[in-house]
Amino acid sequence: MPVFAVAIGLGLLMFFYYRRELRFHSGMARWVPALLRSIAVFMIVMCLAGPILRHVTTFRQLGRVVLMVDASASMSFTDELPQANGKAPGEATAAREVKPALPRFSRAEDALLTPGISLARRLAEKHDVELFALRGYKAERLWWQRDEGRDISGDLPLNFEFKPDATLTNLDQPLRDALGPSPNGAALVLLTDGQHNGPGSPEDLAASMGENGVPIFTVGYGAELAPPDLALLGVKAPEAVFSEDRTEGVLLINDAIAAGLPAMASITQANKVLWQQSFTTTGKGERRMEFSFPVKELAGDVKQSLRLLNVRVELTGNASARDRITDNNQRVIALHLLTRKRKVLIVDGRPRWETRYLKNHFDTDERWKVTAAFDDFKDGPSDTVQAAFPKTREDLMTYDLVVLGDIRPNALREDQQAMLIEFVEKRGGGLIVIDGRRGHLTEWAKTKVGSLIPVASRGKNELTEPTGYHLTKDGLTLEALRLGDTSSTNAALWTKLPKAMWTSAASPQSDATVLARFGGNAEKDQAALVWRRYGAGSVLWLGTDELWRWRYEVADMHHQKFWMQIASWIAAPPFLVENERVSLGMDRLRYQEGESAELRVRLRDAKGAVVEDAKPRVHVFRNGLEIATLQLDPDAAHGGVFRAMTGALPGGDYQITVSEANLPPGDVKLAFRVETGANQEWSHLTLNRPLLEGMARASGGRFLREGDLSQLPDLLRQLDRQQTRVKETILWSSWWWFGIAMVLLTIEWLLRKRWRLV
Missing domain, CATH: 3.40.50.880 (Class I glutamine amidotransferase (GATase) domain)
Structure with a gap:
């Protein structure tokens, strides 16, 4: 305050000093030079006193919470209730009544949406909240509330309008998509059993989020001990076999059921048994079983190379009812017959x-x-x-x-x-x-x-x-x-x-x-x-x-x-079906759901010469319905060959045909199959705790069991500390403050010169 008073006093003194020089001028304009010099003197005095301007900014460290619930098929599994006091799950005790078991997804749904205990509602009181469902390769946004309720998608639903039926669990790219390109200031809460079986790396995702300061809180659902089960984990078989060879491969079986039960593994085609083998369960986990059968026993259209085989493992006789989970007992595999290697x-x-x-x-x-x-x-x-x-x-x-x-x-x-x-x-x-x-x-x-x-x-x-x-x-x-x-x-x-x-x-x-x-x-x-x-x-x-x-x-x-x-x-591109004019082929012979396929076509004229200046199109049919028409582009490596890439393919049975210009599709058809990942979801039904703990640790979050979900709001509140940033500007070191004073003095000097006061 003393400095401010001195600056005001010197400014007024300078103003009155001007009165002697302006007594021969009239009008209000005569006071402008005096005012300019007074302001300049005031600013210079304030600047020399070293005052500091402070800019105070307050912001929240955590402003957005993304809730993600796993809607894959394994989340529909109902875990067995633990026994209480040595009694069976169905018995009531004096202390409490045992509630009926619910599927994992239903338990997560209750925790998120049930009025009175809704986690989404509790978090929305303090944070911007977005609720997503993880459904295979994509994250679907279901509800959001932002900006203290001013931006809201609607009422929080009381239940989900879909079933957990996604055929795979991808804990990488869909989570990145939900967080967006700029995830800073967000936290991810993931409710899942952790059975990642899709592309990508959850560990890399967690490390990346940790570098960006985005913690991942993983909430684990499911038991850590595998339920009694006999399952077909996978089939290792060639994509294609020569028509005169034998088909040989290996079945991967999860034998986690009681020992000593009779069982059967079989491979069939259209109710015809191609191979089968009886075995007795051991209850020791994963086992391998080799198979072999002659290819000539396969039936099908001689114009098509595709053959679909049904592979199954199951308990037999009176023991068949002991296998409670039957969704993971069989698979359909595609096998292509090649007329030549x-x-x-x-x-x-x-x-x-x-x-x-x-x-x-x-x-x-x-x-x-x-x-x-x-x-x-x-x-x-x-x-x-x-x-x-x-x-x-x-x-x-x-x-x-x-x-x-x-x-x-x-x-x-x-x-x-x-x-x-x-x-x-x-x-x-x-x-x-x-x-x-x-x-x-x-x-x-x-x-x-x-x-x-x-x-x-x-x-x-x-x-x-x-x-x-x-x-x-x-x-x-x-x-x-x-x-x-x-x-x-x-x-x-x-x-x-x-x-x-x-x-x-x-x-x-x-x-x-x-x-x-x-x-x-x-x-x-x-x-x-x-x-x-x-x-x-x-x-x-x-x-x-x-x-x-x-x-x-x-x-x-x-x-x-x-x-x-x-x-x-x-090498010359391989083609699976062809006639004198059209050849059709693909980059691979077996595809999984969500993968893309490269389609190949070669055209020849009536004389057998390759055609390079055509503009063919390929028609893609799924389960009998046309789903896409793709324009084929010339292959730079092979003359007369045209290629096209499909998008991500859902599971199903496919056929492709080719047309040129405005002509309808031709008679040459190539069949192929895209296998679903449903059996992958049912192959491993335990909680993958090591993965979820690793994701939480790498990102700076925390792993919780579903029973500890009530701790989550307090954990997020600890992260959501308000921070205040103060930016100080020293006026003496500020060029614009001193520059304004110089501009005022310059204008004042020009006016004095014009009025001949100098």
């Missing part, structure tokens, strides 16, 4: 480590049939190669892929070389060239086959130091080169692969694409993988024969995955 031909100058391991990979993959031959170094055509190479053009056209190693060109006759060109250009087959130290690539460049090779050799290049691999921008987007789980981990993984001790010096052709390079620069260093489209087919060149070093300490983890993915990409 995909065929690959490997020819090399010698059995190098790379081609030997490659042959082994194809030998162990039931989808491929491999033929391999190595040069015998005889003058002229090689006898061993001639014996393995297809005898006629028609025979070669039945192959899907050819792997050409470091072999001299004259090991093949000129007519065979011409057949190889036609195989790629017309058939749409794939060719993989594996370069080698003997440098035969330079000799191939002088032959007709040289037009296929996507690089020009610069001679041998013996490395003095090992060199690693880096994917280029084009390589990073190619699924066939995906060795890691994500794009970022995949790029890092390639740089850490064991290095090559030898590489071939070659320059990519102008129309070729470099997918990977040696060295540390993925855009400038020497090419390692080069791809080029050639006619209807594709050609890939590898600048080293030392990928086998990737097996160091990890065996086939990376090496086999790389080769199988590359082979499937480069």
Whole structure:
């Protein structure tokens, strides 16, 4: 206050000082200079006194609570009541009456919605609350109240208008969707049994929320001891089998029921028993049971490859009533019959480590049939190669892929070389060239086959130091080169692969694409993988024969995955059904609910030539009803092939057909099945406490049992502390305060000059 009084006094003194200089002027304007100087003096005095302006802001640390109730099928399970005082659950005691058991979802519904004890209502008194239902792959918002009741969706429902029937539990992406892109200032309350069986990682979600200051309070429902049950956990079986082979696989059974009971496992098709085996329960948990039966016993439309098999495990005889949970006793699996396996031909100058391991990979993959031959170094055509190479053009056209190693060109006759060109250009087959130290690539460049090779050799290049691999921008987007789980981990993984001790010096052709390079620069260093489209087919060149070093300490983890993915990409695309004009295929033969499918179509004209300028559409039918029409796009890797991706597919039986322009769908149909995850929900019926505790701990929240739910409002209240932030501004260090004083003095000086007071 003394400083303020001094500033006011000096300002008034300066005002009256001006009276002597303004006595010869008239009008109100004559007081403006005096007023400007007085204000400037006041501000300067205040500024020199060092006053501080304070900005006080008060905010809540927790403003939003997201309630999420699990509506998956396992939440419809009714846990057995614990015994009281050694008596059966149905007996009444003197102390209390035992209430009837309720399903897990009903108990959660009561806790959230029942008037008088409603958790949602209690939390809404202090916080902004949103109520969601977790239903498979999505979180559905049911009710909200925000801004102290000024923003509300309506009355809180007394019960949920749906049943817990979701066929899987995803405790990752739907929770992220409910929290939104900016979850700060929120808390998540999750009521669930914790049986995550969908994609994603709940642990990663919790860690991410912990970094953002978003605690997750997990409320566990269900017993921690498994109920007595005989269940079919899964079926390990091939997606497709050759029509002359046997179907072999393994049943995974949860034998958690009383020991010594008679049981039966069976596989049937249309009431026909294909395989069955009797066994006696042991009550020791998970067990495996192998099965095998001839494929020729399967019945079905010869024009369709799909066969549906019913797999079942059950108690038999008088013991059948002992299995209280029967929803997890059977599954329907899809099996595709192939009229032929995909065929690959490997020819090399010698059995190098790379081609030997490659042959082994194809030998162990039931989808491929491999033929391999190595040069015998005889003058002229090689006898061993001639014996393995297809005898006629028609025979070669039945192959899907050819792997050409470091072999001299004259090991093949000129007519065979011409057949190889036609195989790629017309058939749409794939060719993989594996370069080698003997440098035969330079000799191939002088032959007709040289037009296929996507690089020009610069001679041998013996490395003095090992060199690693880096994917280029084009390589990073190619699924066939995906060795890691994500794009970022995949790029890092390639740089850490064991290095090559030898590489071939070659320059990519102008129309070729470099997918990977040696060295540390993925855009400038020497090419390692080069791809080029050639006619209807594709050609890939590898600048080293030392990928086998990737097996160091990890065996086939990376090496086999790389080769199988590359082979499937480069080879002529497989088609499950076809006629002279249309071929239909898919990227996989078996799908789970929520997955997407890649559909493939190849068109040919009346002369059998591939059609590349068409605009075909694929019609998708589910359970007999058309649900989508998709426009197909040309496949950059294979001429005459068109592709389209579906959205997330619900479970059911599907068919696809193709039409072009305004024509109706054709007669060629491909059937496939999308399996539901219902049995996954019934496979594990215990509370997954370790997962829920881990999520709570990683996010800074807390795990509660359903009986401790009443503690939640107090726990959230402890987080919801009001914080006050004070921002201080020192006027002397504030340029705008001092600047205003200077502006006032400048205007005052200009007025004095105009009135000739200076």
